[in-house]
Amino acid sequence: MKRPSEFDLIAKYFAPLAAGMPGAFGLSDDAAILSPAPGREIVTTVDALTEGVHFLPDDPPGDIARKMLRCNLSDLAAMGARPIGYLMTTALTDRIDEAWIAAFTAGLAADQREFGLGLLGGDTISTPGLLSFTVTAFGNVPIGKALRRNGARAGDLVMVSGTIGDGALGLLASRGELNALNEPDRKALLARYRLPQPRLTLGAALLDRRLSVAALDVSDGLVADLGHMADRSKLSATVDAARVPLSDAARHAIETDPRLLAVALTGGDDYELLFTIAPERRDSVQGLARELGLTISEIGTMAAGQGVRVLDASGQALALDRAGWTHF
């Protein structure tokens, strides 16, 4: 399909995303500059996405753009970082016309405003393969203070923001697999799947107020990600399934099919923050939750040992048939 040249696309659609970004140089130089404020250092992470795997060819371009950016920002949130900007690569297929690019970059512009960051640079190529993107996001944290996966201590409480399972159930809904569920609930799950909410304010506040030193974002699935934290912290984790926060829509879905509880607990794509706190921080964390208007739930504890156990209401370990999923 005919579209403007690489240089024209950059000038018309990408350069405006870099307007006002110090160090982006209007996308006209070989590289960008990042200069952290005194006492702070740079946090960086990269994600790759390709059509048919991470999004569908006919998904709205603005939604693809925003989800891509948000998943990446969620990794910054997990470290307690404040966002700065991002580099982006776009591998465009013949099918992509100028209107598609316009809608895609409009989605980026909307989320740049919402989360306070800008484009720093990138690379645009034509591919005979599949439509693909990468985003390299940058944030900053006080030097040496980033939240890490390995900082949990025995006796810590396991906390999680928001609700769990909506992303994975939303994916099922998008495939037409939740037809027993009512329309509003299906739509609610789909919306959460399509547009996750990176918990940047929460992550930065946990760091700044020294409420937690151990966090990650739930992308592989609650059980798998808690396993990563336990493993890196050389501890075990126990979760009460009944305390895992569910949205009304997720609860209704599980009422239609109890096997969907396992999907919620292991399915991933939640982009909520999972973190641990010392028990004496419980009240401070709930105070923060009220300030942010965000539910924060206590779902379990860390202890000596290894592995993750998920207990049902009677205290029996649930047999979960998968410990998280992966696109790989």
Added chain:
Amino acid sequence: MKRPSEFDLIAKYFAPLAAGMPGAFGLSDDAAILSPAPGREIVTTVDALTEGVHFLPDDPPGDIARKMLRCNLSDLAAMGARPIGYLMTTALTDRIDEAWIAAFTAGLAADQREFGLGLLGGDTISTPGLLSFTVTAFGNVPIGKALRRNGARAGDLVMVSGTIGDGALGLLASRGELNALNEPDRKALLARYRLPQPRLTLGAALLDRRLSVAALDVSDGLVADLGHMADRSKLSATVDAARVPLSDAARHAIETDPRLLAVALTGGDDYELLFTIAPERRDSVQGLARELGLTISEIGTMAAGQGVRVLDASGQALALDRAGWTHF
């Protein structure tokens, strides 16, 4: 094709590339940390590569890896930056087996040692599309001192490192289009095309010794890239074609077909540094050239006006049928 899981590949092949890298956290956290030394700031750039466009499916995996890293390091060299590390995404196809990954990461390891950098993080996905990679490279420069494209002044001399045209002629050789040329020359051009040499030491020395403030690396082609510099500096540039440095192999190729001079001047993929200096720095730059064992050639001048003129031996402007090429 059967290969180990994403987690196993990371543990076996990618994590060793991150060994000893501060801030990489053994690839086990959500993001990496970059902490520039006092007085320095971060330079970052990203490139995307896909099979059939930037490399061929049957190219040796180690060569693909090294060229990818080197092209990216060349952008750091253009800013005068010292390399730190890189993030990498890999989109792997079914065809890629463990032996391929082993050879690919061995190539990365070799160039990490050669250029003094390490892996900071990344993302590995499976794609039903084409084998693709991105590298986001990081370096550092003294705050506010990065070499820029816009720093040339009227009266500056235009300088270029190494030899020009080998990359573009090597690409023709790889396509079997230089059969009139002898075998050793064809091999020499091919080698330069397959494995460019990022001029990191030169770039950092130009910055540290304050010999230049305006530089870029020749990737689009000498004429197009000089045009970028002239444009960003709001100046014109004039080049004497006879002074553009050619390798013996390139000169022999042009003897077989004089039209190949235009390929050399506009073809790109040279990854040499193009930079401008005040005339009184000429001797210092040649002293640096001797120190580095690297040819640095004076090929033209910057002046008021706009655009790039390439003059032949009689002072007539050459008509070049393209001002650089692009993969786009």
